[in-house]
Amino acid sequence: MTGERFLEVLTGLGSVEYQNITLLFGLIRCFLLANPRKLALLRRPWKGLSEPLNLPVSWISHRTAFYDVIFFEHLLGRITKSRPGLVEYGRLLAILESLLRFILVTSREWLTAPLSGRRHPAITCLPKDEAGNPLCAMSAKDWKMKKDLGFGDYVPDVDTTFLGLCMARKWLDLVSERKIPADPALLDECRAMLDHPWVEIIGEYQAGGGNASHPPTIRMGNPLDLYGSVNLWWDKPFPQPDGSVVREALGNEVCAGHNMDILETILLNRAQWNSLEGENLAITKRFLEFHHRAFVSGNFKDERSVRFYRPETYVYYAGRMYETFLTLSEEEKALLDPAGQVEEIRAMALTYCKNDLAARTMNPFDAALAVTALVLLRYEPRQDGTIGQALKVLVDRLGEGGRKNPYKAYEWTLVRYPTRIIVGSPVATSLFVLNACVEAEGYLYQAKPTSDSSTSSR
Numbered sequence: 001m002t003g004e005r006f007l008e009v010l011t012g013l014g015s016v017e018y019q020n021i022t023l024l025f026g027l028i029r030c031f032l033l034a035n036p037r038k039l040a041l042l043r044r045p046w047k048g049l050s051e052p053l054n055l056p057v058s059w060i061s062h063r064t065a066f067y068d069v070i071f072f073e074h075l076l077g078r079i080t081k082s083r084p085g086l087v088e089y090g091r092l093l094a095i096l097e098s099l100l101r102f103i104l105v106t107s108r109e110w111l112t113a114p115l116s117g118r119r120h121p122a123i124t125c126l127p128k129d130e131a132g133n134p135l136c137a138m139s140a141k142d143w144k145m146k147k148d149l150g151f152g153d154y155v156p157d158v159d160t161t162f163l164g165l166c167m168a169r170k171w172l173d174l175v176s177e178r179k180i181p182a183d184p185a186l187l188d189e190c191r192a193m194l195d196h197p198w199v200e201i202i203g204e205y206q207a208g209g210g211n212a213s214h215p216p217t218i219r220m221g222n223p224l225d226l227y228g229s230v231n232l233w234w235d236k237p238f239p240q241p242d243g244s245v246v247r248e249a250l251g252n253e254v255c256a257g258h259n260m261d262i263l264e265t266i267l268l269n270r271a272q273w274n275s276l277e278g279e280n281l282a283i284t285k286r287f288l289e290f291h292h293r294a295f296v297s298g299n300f301k302d303e304r305s306v307r308f309y310r311p312e313t314y315v316y317y318a319g320r321m322y323e324t325f326l327t328l329s330e331e332e333k334a335l336l337d338p339a340g341q342v343e344e345i346r347a348m349a350l351t352y353c354k355n356d357l358a359a360r361t362m363n364p365f366d367a368a369l370a371v372t373a374l375v376l377l378r379y380e381p382r383q384d385g386t387i388g389q390a391l392k393v394l395v396d397r398l399g400e401g402g403r404k405n406p407y408k409a410y411e412w413t414l415v416r417y418p419t420r421i422i423v424g425s426p427v428a429t430s431l432f433v434l435n436a437c438v439e440a441e442g443y444l445y446q447a448k449p450t451s452d453s454s455t456s457s458r
Contacts, residue, residue, distance in 0.1 A: 319376025
């Protein structure tokens with residue numbers, strides 16, 4: 001770590017404005033990394049890529065839209081791609097509405113786009129009420145701890161916002177298709193969230209587009225060519241008691257996985273947002289070109305590139321994007337991707353899944369992501385045992401979570417400097433496994449979900 005990078009860490013992550021614990025953690029990490037024996041006391045060897053989380057005493061438990069939007073997708077797949085029984089079907093619908101309401105209503109705040117001045121909603125991970133108390137089911141002790149660590153002010157997530165828009169579209173489509181008696185107020189919220197010029201808005205933040213004033217403040221070691229990408233967080237001012245304004249409470253950087261969320265959502269909502277017309281098409285193409293360069297260069301496998309999402313999660317998200325890409329007409333595909341970049345991304349992602357994931361020792365979280373990515377990317381030959389090998393890991397490790405959970409907690413997302421924020425829980429692992437099983441059932445056995453869910457679950 002050079003002196004320049006060290007100063008970048010301090011200014012980028014707000015160590016000056018916030019508590020000195022952030023600086024302390026940075027120094028501790030430097031000390032530990034230089035002492036392998038002491039590091040081994042904290043980071044024990046494990047199987048697979050994702051690290052098991054073995055210190056629950058240090059976890060800060062809370063509910064955020066970032067988790068809810070992923071869980072929503074997994075449970076939605078259980079309805080749309082599998083065969084839940086009538087009782088489970090009803091429970092799932094109620095859970096989905098609860099999740100979506102928390103995402104789109106409870107966690108919403110309003111921002112102003114930096115160039116056009118458009119007022120638009122965004123989804124924050126730590127919503128507060130008018131008195132400043134958490135709305136994310138966090139204890140007072142953990143809320144204070146999070147603030148003391150330097151994360152009291154939280155900037156709305158760009159990717160959580162776009163994933164929320166993605167799920168709003170999928171919910172509206174499902175309700176319409178199956179004539180579900182859904183909450184009318186929530187449906188109105190979905191329509192209102194989608195009824196903004198989102199491609200134009202995100203274009204104001206895109207490197208190479210309208211973004212000339214808000215580049216990433218953290219570039220340490222990131223090998224990606226950032227042209228066509230956007231930062232992790234929206235631009236948001238934080239007025240200070242002395243009248244000054246802090247715009248980078250946590251620093252801002254680029255994560256490839258977050259940008260894949262955006263591309264998928266833009267394609268899913270292409271009709272309403274005119275994603276493949278005029279300047280919007282140029283914005284959409286820049287996102288695709290950014291991902292293509294990340295894959296062709298091999299940087300998609302480099303943890304310095306993915307930052308928050310691990311490489312296997314980025315590849316899984318490439319599978320989600322590919323499944324949406326398959327819904328485009330031939331004319332739309334020709335407009336967006338005349339050079340066949342999506343198929344090149346798919347080929348490299350499949351090779352990674354087979355050679356870097358499925359061919360090595362996996363833990364249940366790795367295996368769940370491998371299965372899901374292989375299915376979404378339409379791996380062939382599907383019966384050659386590659387998917388089956390990963391499914392066997394899920395079966396063999398079932399029950400490892402003890403009495404309360406089918407599986408242990410594994411790291412899901414992380415950022416390594418100067419602090420290390422790790423996201424994961426036994427619930428998260430189990431939902432990723434559920435999603436993998438649903439996808440595999442449909443792909444390997446051609447299960448066709450019924451619209452009335454009258455058949456029993458297998």
